Amino acid sequence: MTQDAGMQCFSCGVERSLGAGERVGFRDCCEGCDGDLHVCRNCAHHDPSAYNECRESSAERVANRESANRCDYFVPGIPKDAGADDSRSQAIDDLESLFKK
Numbered sequence: 001m002t003q004d005a006g007m008q009c010f011s012c013g014v015e016r017s018l019g020a021g022e023r024v025g026f027r028d029c030c031e032g033c034d035g036d037l038h039v040c041r042n043c044a045h046h047d048p049s050a051y052n053e054c055r056e057s058s059a060e061r062v063a064n065r066e067s068a069n070r071c072d073y074f075v076p077g078i079p080k081d082a083g084a085d086d087s088r089s090q091a092i093d094d095l096e097s098l099f100k101k
Contacts, residue, residue: 007076009033010041010066016076024076026068037076040065044077 006017007024014032018024028037040046045056052061056073 007037007042008078009035009037010039010079011035018076024074026070036066036068038068038071038074040069040071041079042076043071043073044075045073046077046079 006015008015009030009032012030012033012035014030016031016037024037024042026038029035030037040053040062043054045054045059046065047053047055052059053065054062054073059071059073062069062071
């Protein structure tokens with residue numbers, strides 16, 4: 001599978017562009033935080049609400065989703081919880097503005 005877009009580090013949010021056919025290696029690290037990139041939390045299949053927290057039914061269970069693993073189903077993606085803090089902050093701001101006069 002080729003990837004023409006990129007991915008975002010779940011830990012620090014730094015984006016990494018990927019060219020056509022470029023893959024994230026098992027030992028690749030983030031340029032922003034030096035964390036592992038080939039981890040479940042950076043995978044497009046990662047879904048905390050799914051069985052085994054993965055939408056790929058053939059994938060083996062991974063105990064630590066924030067450490068490098070050798071899953072062959074890894075597809076770079078944007079973490080499902082990316083921007084969660086921003087949307088939460090925005091919701092709080094919106095609520096506060098309702099009650100300010």
